[in-house]
Amino acid sequence: MRSLTEQDIRNSFINCSKGEAKRLAIPRDLGERPWDDLDFLGWRDPGAPDRSYLVVERADRLVGVALRFPSSQRGFLHRSMCSLCLTTHPGNGVSLMTARKAGAAGREGNSVGVYMCTDLACSLYVRGKKVPEAGGRFQESLTEEEQIARMMANLSAFLDKLGT
Template sequence: MRSLTERDIRGSFVNCSKGEAQRLSVPRDLGERDWEALDFLGWRDPGAPDRSYLVTERGNRLVGVTLRLASAQRGFLHRSMCSLCLTTHPGSGVSLMTARKAGAAGREGNSVGLYMCTDLACSLYVRGKKVPEGGGRFQESLTTEEQIERTLGNLSAFLGKLDVPGAE
């Protein structure tokens, strides 16, 4: 992924108003990110624990989506798998995140949900740059590049369900 500026990020959101995009919390460490190791930028809002954001390149444009975390917490012994990167986590390491659909459907209240790594660090887990606390990744016969492509395919499918325009 190419490096992003705050302006890039705020202008990318497709499922919230421009005013909401201007008010949301943007990471302060953009200059320190390992952009080459990211397939998408994902972060939690420190001021609103039920909100997360994801920005990715889709086709030749940036696409950002606002996400809401479900409030249900799981016990530490319960394990869940992220639907994007297939990393398993104990407890609350995977959360159901919902996003309003883009356009008129979203304004009518329609949304789509997906179980994702709560910290949205899928790119780092797939590449082995981050290890989930108490969790892990299955040993696979796929190469790292193939796992990255699968993760991107899963993300693209999710964005497609949100009616986000761009390349499939």
Template sequence: MKSLTEQDIRNSFINCSKGEAKRLAVPRDLDEHPWEDLDFLGWRDPGAPDRSYLVTERDGGLVGVALRFPAARRGFLHRSMCSVCLTTHPGGGVSLMTARKAGAAGREGNSVGVYMCTDLACSLYVRGKKVPESGGRFEESLTLEEQITRTTGNLSAFVDKLYA
């Protein structure tokens, strides 16, 4: 992913108003992100523990999505799998992220959900740059490039649903 500016990020959101996009908390350490290892930029809102955001490239542009997730934590023995990167996590490492749909459907209250890594570090898990608390990912016969393609495809499928 190419590096992003705060203005790039704020202008990319498709499922919130311009005012909401202007007020949301953008990461302050954008210069320190490992852009070459990211398929999308994802972060949690430090001031609102039930909110997260992601920005991805799509059709030559940027698409930003405001997400919400429940604060409830599962027991440590319970394991869940991210449907984007297929990484398993114990406890609350995977959350159901919901996003308002874009346009009129979103204003009517329609939303779409996806089970995703709570820390939104899917790109880093796939590349082995970050290891989940459980100690690792399953061995796969796919190459790294194929795993990255699958991850970006899964994220794109989720974003596509926001427009439907």
């Protein structure tokens, strides 16, 4: 992924108002992100523990999505799998992320959900740059490139449901 500026990010959101996009918390470490290892930019809002955001390049444009997830705690013995990168995590390492649909459907309250790594570090897990706490990745016969393609296809299917 190419490196992004704060303005790139704010202009990319499809499921919130321009005012909401202007007020959301942008990561302060954009210059330090491992852009070459990222397929999308994802972060949690430090001021709103139930909100996360992701920005992805799609058809030569940026698409930003505001996500919400429940703050309920799961037991450490509970394990879940991210539906994008297929990484397993204990406890709250995977969350059901919901996003309002784009346009009129979103204004009417329609949303779509997907189980994702709570820290949105799927790109790093697939590349082995980050290891989940007491979780793991299955040994696969797919190459890293094929796993990345599958992850992006899964993300694309989620974005298609949002109406992007």
